[in-house]
Amino acid sequence: MLRIALAKGRLQEEFLKLIYGDSKERRENRSLFLKDEVRNWEIILPKATDVAKYLQMGMADVGIVGKDVLEEEGTYFKSPAQFSFGTCQMVIAGPKFEQKKITDGIRVATKYPKVAQRIFKEKGIHARIIYLQGSVELAVATQVADVIVDIVETGKTLKENGLTIYEKLFDVNAKLALGNNISDEKREAVERLIDEINIKINKN
Structure with a gap:
């Protein structure tokens, strides 16, 4: 079996x-x-x-x-x-109306800390990775983080929380x-x- x-x-x-x-x-x-x-x-x-x-x-x-x-x-x-x-897609997303610059020191909330660390290292950017197990969108709303790295399917949750996709990373x-x-x-x-x-x- x-x-x-x-x-x-x-x-x-x-x-x-x-x-x-x-x-x-x-x-x-x-x-x-x-x-x-x-x-x-x-x-x-x-x-x-x-x-x-x-x-x-x-x-x-x-x-x-x-x-x-x-x-x-x-x-x-x-x-x-x-x-x-x-x-779905793995993406970097952040505030829609106050788009954050992806620069050294950026705070990134994610359920995927190893993936996020690798992505930003490949970009040559020193990022502060904040590992969360729950809804990472909340981290931006409460100013715990500047952006998120997460998977999205329709983008509806991002939109409802005032976020938009900055970059699509991989399918x-x-x-x-x-x-x-x-x-x-x-x-x-x-x-x-x-x-x-x-x-x-x-x-x-």
């Missing part, structure tokens, strides 16, 4: 809806462990930031997680596929990551998983 570590949250909802549609069972199931006897899958639902740990420890054969998480974790996994669901989408010790038999199951996802994406 193929064990899939599926990042809990928005990616979970998009994947399950893609595979199972808007079924009553999908909507009512709140378990963190799902079994599909027909497809021979076990789906576990860890936090996105824990998917890499499950793969490293051999507790999952494959993981489905956003590129943002893998970039932040700095962990390399073989990735035979990426998909056009869970799509983020769902990636399939392989565990290190996956058997040949399970590799075939992974190929079937990839094929089913792509077929259903193309139908939508």
